[in-house]
Amino acid sequence: MLTNSRRLQQAENEEAMLTEACRQFRALLGCHVVCYPVHDGALGRPQIHLRADGQDAAASTLLTRSNEKSVAQWVMKNNRPAGAGTDTLPGAFCHYIPIAGHREVFAVFGFARPDDDGASRVFDAAEKNLVLALSGECALAIEKERLIHANAKIRARVQQEKLHADVLRTISHDLRTPLTSIYGNAAMLSSNADMLPPARRHELADAIEDEARYLVDMVENILALTRLEQYxxxxxxxxxxxxxxxxxxxxxxxxxxxxxxxxxxxxxxxxxxxxxxxxxxxxxxxxxxxxxxxxxxxxxxxxxxxxxxxxxxxxxxxxxxxxxxxxxxxxxxxxxxxxxxxxxxxxxxxxxxxxxxxxxxxxxxxxxxxxxxxxxxxxxxxxxxxxxxxxxxxxxxxxx
Incomplete structure (x- = not known):
């Protein structure tokens, strides 16, 4: 179990964890495995891992029949095992279990080990304990992965809020300085135009033009950065x-x-x-x-x-x-x-x-x-x- 747990922890993402869990279930129990990942309260596309002995070629079809998926949906909604070997929907081909954390179901696994007559053989007590232990390890690994992503999103949101504050602070400063200069120079030209020598008037006009050009450039850069961030x-x-x-x-x-x-x-x-x-x-x-x-x-x-x-x-x-x-x-x-x-x-x-x-x-x-x-x-x-x-x-x- 220690090796199996380590392999789950080393998987690079949630999908890889589920794939590794499927392989481990198949190897340890000698059964067919179907896995439905759960996203936004709905079953996703199933992963199917057939037994390595090459038997039961029709098992893939049996594993994904609509009535089998309905059992998996019941397990997802109720966070309880169902299907073969249980008191809930026992006529199913697979025995289904939820892979769940404290607040949500991450995936639903189904196991089938058909006998010669096609009926799925029920797990014994030792096998049930193995399923329970491995499913718990898988749930812990996925919960840890989701917690890491949730924390990363929180940090990104905090950083984004800080960036927005920096935007407002920087833009307000960068707008205030040239606008104050433009206002002061324009007021001087307006109120003292007749008394100012031509050279001084040209100097003030050039200063207004320079500050206005700076504002245009700054707005262009901000718009360009906004387009980059969005598109x-x-x-x-x-x-x-x-x-x-x-x-x-x-x-x-x-x-x-x-x-x-x-x-x-x-x-x-x-x-x-x-x-x-x-x-x-x-x-x-x-x-x-x-x-x-x-x-x-x-x-x-x-x-x-x-x-x-x-x-x-x-x-x-x-x-x-x-x-x-x-x-x-x-x-x-x-x-x-x-x-x-x-x-x-x-x-x-x-x-x-x-x-x-x-x-x-x-x-x-x-x-x-x-x-x-x-x-x-x-x-x-x-x-x-x-x-x-x-x-x-x-x-x-x-x-x-």
């Missing part, structure tokens, strides 16, 4: 020129760069990689926007594409103040914000970077962050190189 990504994976995708992202972000220099470096010409171009542009725009917000004016931001074996590594390097080591471990988590507390450092980093990670992982890649030398930060991700371009490069390298 997942619908990827359109195609071979794309990495240079074209990078250049599209640069063109989108350039008006926000101010005096920062946006540089592109491609280690090889005509790099092809498999990607969803639209989503990859969104990743690059988020990374570039993050670099702009955390690097000084008159600094450089460099986008590199480097072939490495069967992959293309894309990097976005800035010359900002960098990211502390403790933050690097969590920077891609949802709604995580850095601990530097400088400028925009606490504004919504977690939304855009969490989205970047989700997109890259959906395309089969990985994303990471490291220090730039001597100063700054490098965000990087990898894409799968297109097979035709990789084959062409290899053949060119082999030519004398």
């Amino acid at each position: 997942g990504f619908t990827l359109r994976m195609e071979a794309e020129l990495v240079e074209d995708v990078v250049q599209e992202a640069v063109n989108i972000i350039r008006p926000r760069a101010g005096r920062r220099r946006l540089k592109t470096e491609f280690a090889a010409p005509l790099l092809l990689a498999r990607m969803d171009a639209r989503l990859t542009v969104q990743v690059l725009v988020n990374l570039l926007d993050n670099a702009i917000r955390h690097s000084p004016e008159d600094s450089s931001i460099t986008i590199r594409a480097i072939p490495r074996g069967k992959e293309v590594v894309v990097e976005v390097a800035d010359e900002g103040s960098g990211i502390p080591k403790a933050d690097k471990e969590h920077i891609f988590e949802m709604f995580y914000t850095t601990s530097t507390g400088k400028g925009d450092g606490r504004r919504g980093m977690g939304i855009g970077l969490a989205l970047c990670r989700s997109i890259i992982q959906a395309m089969g890649g990985e994303i990471g962050v490291r220090d730039n030398m001597p100063v700054g930060t490098v965000f990087f991700f990898n894409l799968q190189r297109e097979a035709e371009e990789l084959s062409l490069c290899n053949s060119m390298q082999e030519q004398p």
Whole structure:
């Protein structure tokens, strides 16, 4: 019994536990076994395990007749044995028992060991004790499995509630700051337009535009994350020129760069990689926007594409103040914000970077962050190189 119990405990899920129990019943009792799993108060599709001696070829049909299933349903509803060898529905072909925990029935097992005349032979006292012990072990194993799943659901619900609280807290902060700035600058323009010099008016208008653009980007990222959570990504994976995708992202972000220099470096010409171009542009725009917000004016931001074996590594390097080591471990988590507390450092980093990670992982890649030398930060991700371009490069390298 100890070995049988260990095998039940080692089964990877509830279905595997029931299958293992069927095998053990068949081996120990030398009988046909039918098992009905119970889901949401109804009998599921039966498992049938016939005796290994090859006899009683018609037993499979007998085990699943409608009148036999009716007996199994009675056992499920009443949580009591029935069928052959009992006082309840004794004319059944099988002897049925419930596999039950404290509150519910997990499954119904039926056993049949026909004699030469076709009648099912009744178990003796020792066999009944064996059935009782093994069914108890099976019930304990299933109850433990369900308890583990129930606890996991509770933890997931608690985590989801915490996430919702983080969403509200982060969004309220990220909305309040730019809206306050927009309101203040707009009020100043409205009330002092005639007294302000043109340069100051342009400065205030640019600030309003910058904050409004930030709000639009934040809402787009939140909507994208919401769609991902509800429906997942619908990827359109195609071979794309990495240079074209990078250049599209640069063109989108350039008006926000101010005096920062946006540089592109491609280690090889005509790099092809498999990607969803639209989503990859969104990743690059988020990374570039993050670099702009955390690097000084008159600094450089460099986008590199480097072939490495069967992959293309894309990097976005800035010359900002960098990211502390403790933050690097969590920077891609949802709604995580850095601990530097400088400028925009606490504004919504977690939304855009969490989205970047989700997109890259959906395309089969990985994303990471490291220090730039001597100063700054490098965000990087990898894409799968297109097979035709990789084959062409290899053949060119082999030519004398």
